[in-house]
Amino acid sequence: MSTLARRLVAEGLGTALLVAIVVGSGIRAERLAAGDTALALLANSLATGAGLVALLVSLGPVSGGHFNPVVSLSALVQGVLAPRDALRYVLVQLAGGVCGVLAAHAMFGEPALAWSAQSRTGASMWWSEFVATFGLVGVAIGTLRSRPQLVPFVVAGYITAGYWFTSSTSFANPALTLACALTDTFTGIRPQDVPGFVLAQIGGGLAATLLFHWLFRKPAAVAPAPVSSLGGVTSGAATSATTSAD
Template identity: 45%
Template sequence: MNGLARKLVAEFLGTALLVAVVVGSGIAAQQLSPGNVGLQLLENSTATVFGLAVLILVFGPVSGAHFNPVVSAADWLLGRRQGTGLSATELVSYIPAQVAGGVVGSVLANAMFDLSVFQISTHDRITSGHLLGEVVATAGLIAVIFALARSGRAALSAATVGAYIGAAYWFTSSTSFANPAVTIGRIFSDTFAGIAPGSVLGYIAAQILGAALGLAAITWLYPGSAATADNVTVPHESAEQLPASS
């Protein structure tokens, strides 16, 4: 298996497991704390914080642990002038792997809790406040990731990104999806963590806008960001550096 294939498998598995954590913990929260939405959100966000941190540590050295199309796109865009970050080929390969992983993660969570495997969510989330929440959540996520890379602290990304997402569950009205692949994946579970198809395009548009704002802020605050694009989300080897299988 060549280096790019390894990266794509890492992004697929990482995103699938991330969505399985988000959706699975949401299902468990519904079952364990019926009628108590605040406690459900606490249970859901706590599992996500720890799950995301572990997944970054496991898959980060292979692919960078993006698990998120807007992170991958920002990494590609930021590194264009200096030849760092993702290549165009990697970018257009990462995104389908991440989206496919998101869908599989929801299906896996449904199956683990003995629910109908294939579901479509009826949980409408589209309000102006939710969309603003997604802009803020995604802008903050991009700023955190690239600030750590620029300041030589990318090794702290597992804990820091997990902590930010956990906090953003609570300070944003949307509960911080901040990820188009996760958003699409969560269509396929009609549970606490799901999102109705009619809300998805608005969320993704808000996420793209948020990513652009976060990237604009970080390039102004850290003018040398392009030189560190290879360290997003965590330092990892290029496809050419990854050892070939025997």
């Protein structure tokens, strides 16, 4: 199997498992919370954060651990991912999202697919998705270029927080958003509300890519670092990661 094929399988599998975690934990949380929405949201957010760490640590080394079309778009804009590969990433992510819903529904005895009736629309929701996705892409780029070994934990921590500080519960992922239109459960979103979310996510992701790519841009030229009298360097060149965000 080619390297690209392995990367695509990892992206599809990772996205499927991520969606299964989000949808499945939402179903379980709603059933056990006895109408306590805050408790259900707490359980859903913690399960998602923990699952995302596991997926990023295990599959990230294979494909970069995007599991999100906006992250792949960010990698494309940064010149890390070729256009053709970016398109392939997005397609397998979308397919993986549908598979994730099917898997979650099968585990909990739900219909294979069901259009969601959960309303998630309006300016506050769209702005929330813009901010959530801006932050996700931004912290991923910043951490990748400064402390890459911490990316899984930083990204998962941010997503967990996003459940609580946004009115939309921080979907921040077009593949997840489209998949959640196919589940009439706790994490669902009406199909007609999907375009507004996706446009806001793309806008937030692109804005973060441009800003954080500039913030962490490698200097055009760096002079050799002078050595101090104590034997250490007194200044150093900035480093820059060439892999994609989150």
